[in-house]
Amino acid sequence: MQMRTADFAYDLPPELIAQTPIEPRDASRLLVVDRATGDLAHRHVTDLPAYLQPGDLLVLNDTRVIPARLQAHKESGGQAEVFLLRKLEHGLWEALVGGRGLGVGKRVRVGKADGPQAWATIVASHEGPLRTVAFEPPVDALLEQLGQIPLPPYIHAPLADPERYQTVFARRDGSVAAPTAGLHFTPELLLGLREKDVRFATMTLHVGLDTFRPVTEEDPRHHVIHREWLQVSPKAARLINETRLQGGRIVAVGTTSVRGLESAAKIALGLAPCDPDPADQVCGWQTVAAWTGETDLFILPGHRFRAVDTLLTNFHLPRSTLLMLVAAFAGKPLVDRAYAEAIAQQYRFFSFGDAMLIL
Secondary structure, eight states: OOOOGGGGOOOOOGGGBOOSOOSSGGGSEEEEEOTTTOOEEEEEGGGGGGGOOTTOEEEEEOEEEOOOEEEEEETTSOEEEEEEEEEEETTEEEEEEESTTOOTTOEEEESOTTSOOEEEEEEEEOSTTEEEEEEESOSGGGHHHHEEOOOOTTOOSOOSOGGGGSOTTOOEEEESSOOGGGGGOOHHHHHHHHHTTOEEEEEEEOOOGGGTOOOOSSSGGGOOOOOEEEEEOHHHHHHHHHHHHTTOOEEEESHHHHHHHHHHHHHHTTOOTTSOOOTTOOOTTOSOOOEEEEEOOOOOTTOOOSSOSEEEEEOOOTTOHHHHHHHHHHOHHHHHHHHHHHHHTTOOBSTTSOEEEEO
16 A cells, blocks of 8 residues: 555644643543544534443553653753653663764763752764663652653643643653643543443553654655553453453543554554554454553554544644554544544644544
8 A cells, every 4th residue: 555654744724733721621622523424523522421332441541741851961061951751771761862962971960050960971872862861860759850841842832730731640650741632631521421331441651752753754654663661451451351342442542542552452462562463363352461561553544453443532743653543543534534624613733732532
């Protein structure tokens, strides 16, 4: 199948990029997309319970955004920045390092002279600003004092409350960006869904570099996706498998949940997340298997979805891996039409924007 990255580009008026979150969280607009009929309906996130049924399982990503943006100074006194991406081991991180001349062996000081500090030494240099950085002392316990919650580069307005860039169910530190579809949930909305006998499962996928990075290769199949840490617990796997056996739907909240669920479905087949999926292979009674590790699953049109029936997602950047995943799930022609309708109706886009429910 021929595929071009340019096919996933679209023109977005800059004024539709949401700069601030809407209040309350569940007041965002919701474009409901029916894959069976092609119908589009304009609703609000508060209407979500009307589209879910008793016995459905909502799968939430409980990752929490860390204060990953660290202001730093070179030994020469010049300014630098260390943007943490992924913890590798004790004291060692994968990071984007901003500043001239910062190659292997160079050190920068993180923190102010009159407060907590750490030294970051570059131990390996990768593509562009990507580096492996060793901290002394280990920076983990100091992040709340040294770092800032990173907002995406297209958001220019300051955020009054950093907790507004966390989901209400965020529990496990590790992401550099929020799983934004989850930002629409309030405790009241979750309670209303529970009262309708919709069940919940949580998994963890720590969001990494590809949230920010556009696909630059002409053929997206040549793009090397960034690895992200994933955990689907035995409890979550059991709930997912039971739901499918009982005829309920698996409703993924966000593309991160999709990536986690589909990775766990590969594990149930005895494959690694990035292995080719033999179309004739079935999982038996297991939809997913419990698993902890890194996933490099890149979902493109043509992917066979094994674990996701319904998707709640935001509107994504052009040429992004996330938009490609949504096109794989709903079909590119329908996604193109939905995005055109959202733009015409002036929906709010990206992290603090509105949502789309794909049935």
